[in-house]
Amino acid sequence: MKEPPRRARDAMVDEAFTQCHIPVAICDAELRILRASRGMTREAGLPEDEMRGRRLTQIMPGAAYKEVEGGMRRVFETGVAEQLEVYTDARAEPGERVWSVTLSPLRDASGRVRRVQFTAVDTTAEYGARERLALLNEVGARVGTTLDVTRTAQEMADVITGRLADFVTVDLLDSLFRGVEPRPSAEGVALLRAAHQSVLPGAPESVIRIGEVDYYPRTSPPARALATGRSSLHRGLDRAIELWEAGDPQRARVVHAHGVHSVMVVPLRARGTTLGVAVLIRHRRRASFTEDDLLLAEEIAARAAVAVDNARRYTRERTTAVALQRSLLPQQLAEQEAVRVASRYLPARSRAGVGGDWFDVIPLSGARVALVVGDVVGHGLRASATMGRLRTAVRTLADVDLPPDELLVHLDDLVTHLAAEEDTAVDPDLEIVTDLIATCVYLVYDPVSRRCTVASAGHPPPAVVTPDGAVDFLEVPPGPPLGVGGLPFEAVERELPEGSLLALYTDGLPEAGGRDIDAGLERLRRALARPADGLEQVCDTVLDSALSGQPTDDVALLVARTRALDADQVATWDLSGDPAAVAGMRAEALRRLAAWGLDEISFTAELVVSELVTNAIRYGGPPMRLRLIRDTAVICEVSDSSSAAPHLRRARTFDEGGRGLLLVAQLARRWGTRHTATGKTIWAELALPGTERPAGR
Structure with missing residues (x-):
């Protein structure tokens, strides 16, 4: 085919340039427009003739075109094409347009840059x-960084504000936080303001504060979104917004004061559960929300709702675990007079859940008391449940008055048996199976002798603060943790001055903040050395000093101030093996009760003393001893060298024996037997006049 003449070809090229729908312009070295395409004239709003000889900034003023002219100058200087991204206001409607601008050098035959093509x-x-x-990626990275519901909601509002909306609110159903299903109300739907954010300082658009509950009418867009599960887009103040404003004058004033012109209402749903609603508002930027904006908001809401639901589920499960843990701890420490006590328990804030820390105060016979603190290794419901079983076992073993080292031996056997059971009982898909290990310290204090006996199973040593303020730690052989099995435990004794302070704790206290155990113990020593008005202040001082923020491991703390019984509160007599000595012991006991001003219980005490002394003379062996202790009750104790313990039995009609202990059990508030290294002691507590006297052991 024969080519057209050169002039014809030039005319065709010129016509193609003129009719090009893409904005194209050719500028000279003075940056003046020489040629402009149809697309260029359309965007400039001027014919080509009026554009010739003028610069871009004279036709379309603004910072964007100043940037373009700067690029043109660089092209003339360097001869290298440039690519720019330019942002301008749309001419036809509010909003912003983005242009990819290419500045290309046009050279003459010598290679010199004579023109620039725009x-x-x-x-x-x-x-x-x-x-x-990019916004969705940022939502994935910034929303849901913690398992805190309100923090997650605030993260969602922070990410959206300024990028998609000028003001954002995130309201969650108040009923979900109270553990009940949402129900319709005559006032509307109750929503708790979990978060809001604004491009304006202080979020003046909000009509309520974070943490407050607001009621949305059933006809309002948020209530409809919650009921239907569908989003809504409102450009301008349409009928739905006007009806909402009519029922909420305060909100209407805020809307008009800030010039709100576009609203999106998006429900938050995750795993089939409606959690709340997000409201996105524009009042600063001129462009209204589009359908694409609504799709984006729905995607953000879906992702954020999953994060909020994860946080809500974690909060609910952790609350359940903490409630279980606290229900297994002493709700009220047992009344006793050997020590004054105060305690603290702080659950961990880690994602692993609460641990298995526990403490207890157990009254023992002879006015003594046992102080216990333990820690099950691990976290979660399994650790809490195991803690409850161990605490029950400790109370049961303490009831038979086992020495601390022997008690830990039996407790170690129990943990070993529990671990053997759980090897097949725990579902590995539900929880990571770990060895069942626990630590425990068991301390017995006797206010008569002022001696404490303590044994430890791999637990940090108790601290002792003497009345002069000196602080040290009891040198207790640590022993193996419970569950290791096969190794002995050793108990140590120490006499304490009256008014000494004992502090028992779990390792979460000295090791808080990732500190070394030795550094933590030294910090604890300094905290205990500080003067305090009472035991509650001691607990607060220790926790404030040792912890910084929320603990990553559970912390249990038990402090006790010791007291001692005066010499005139205890009376002791040695017994002979002669049955005739029973009458003399009754008389001595009556005289002592009279000196204590307790004549009202003399008859009961006389019967109990008679039965216990007779039983020791008949079935026990020397040496034998009778002891009376006046405390919150009158305690009658008879000790002998025999290890045989008496048991209650029902006496038949013609039996000559078997009624003595039954009589003691009916008259005493509590009674029992404790074994010692040299024999046994049978004891009975008699209620003081005017106090309740429940029967039992």
Whole structure:
């Protein structure tokens, strides 16, 4: 085919340039427009003739075109094409347009740059897609960083504000936080303001504060979104917004004061559960929300709702675990007079859940008391449940008055048996199976002798603060943790001055903040050395000093101030093996009760003393001893060298024996037997006049 003449070809090229729908312009070295395409004239709003000889900034003023002219100058200087991304206001409607601008050098035959070609491609849609993708990525990275419901909601509001909306509120159903299903109300739907954020300082658009509950009418867009599960887009103040404003004058004033012109209402749903609603508002930027914006908001809400639901589920499960843990701890420490006590328990804030720390105060016979603190290794419901079983076992073993070292031996056997059971009982898909290990310290204090006996199973040593303020730690052989099995435990004794302070704790206290155990113990020593008005203040001082923020491991703390019984509160007599000595012991006991002003219980005490002394003379062996202790009750104790313990039995009609202990059990508030290294002691507590006297052991 024969080519057209050169002049014809030039005319065709010129016509193609003129009719090009893409904005194209050719500028000289003075940056003046020489030629402009139809697309350029359309965007400039001027015919080509009026554009010739003028610069871009004279036709379309603004910072964007100043940037373009700067690029043109660089092209003339360097001869290298440049690519720019330019943002301008849309001419036809409110909003921003994004252009990909190419500045290309046009050279003459000698290679000198004589002109610059300006070409602009509208990439608003592509830019918007990139921005939406970037925003979604940021939501994935910034929302749900913690398992805190309100923090997660606030993260969602922070990410959206300024990027998609000018003001954002996140309201969650108040009923979900109270553990009940949402129900319709005559006032509307109750929503708790979990978070809000604004481009304006202080979020003046909000009509309520974070943490407050607001009621939305059933006809309002948020209530409809919750009921239907569908989002809504409102450009301008349409009928739905006007009806909402009519029922809420305060909100209406805020809307008009800030010039709100576009609203999106998006429900938060996750795993089939409606959690709340997010409201996105524009009042600063001129462009209204689009359908693409609504799709983006729905995607953000879906992702954020999963994070909020994860946080809500974690909060609920942790609350359940903490409630279980606290229910297994002493709700009220047992009344006794050997020590004054105060305690603290702080559950961990780690994602692993609460641990198995526990403490207890157990009254023992002879006015003594046992102080116990233990820790089950691990976290979660398994650790809490195991803690409850161990605490029950300790109380049961303490009831038979085992020495601390022997008690830990039996407790170690129990943990070994429990571990053997759980090897097959625990579902590995539900929980990581670990060895069942626990630590425990068991301390017995006797206010008569002022001696404490303590044994430890791999637990940190108790601290002792003497009345002069000196602080040290009892040198207790640590022993193996419970569950190791096969190794002995050793108990140590120490005499304490009256008014000494004992502090028992779990390792979460000295090791808080990742500190070394030795550094933690030294910190604890300094905290205990500080003067305090009472035991409660001691606990507060220790925790404030040792902890910084929320603990990552459970912390149990038990402090006790010791007291001692005066010499005139205890009476002791040695017994002979002669049955005739029973009458003399009754008389001595009566005289002592009279000196104590307890004549009202003399008859009961006389019967109990007679039965216990007779039983020791008949069935026990020397040496034998009778002891009376006046405390919150009158305690009658008879000791002998025999290890045989008496048992209650029902006496038949013609039996000559078997009624003595039954009589003691009916008259005494409590009674029992404790074994010692040299024999046994049978004891009975008699209620003081005017106090309740429940029967039992």
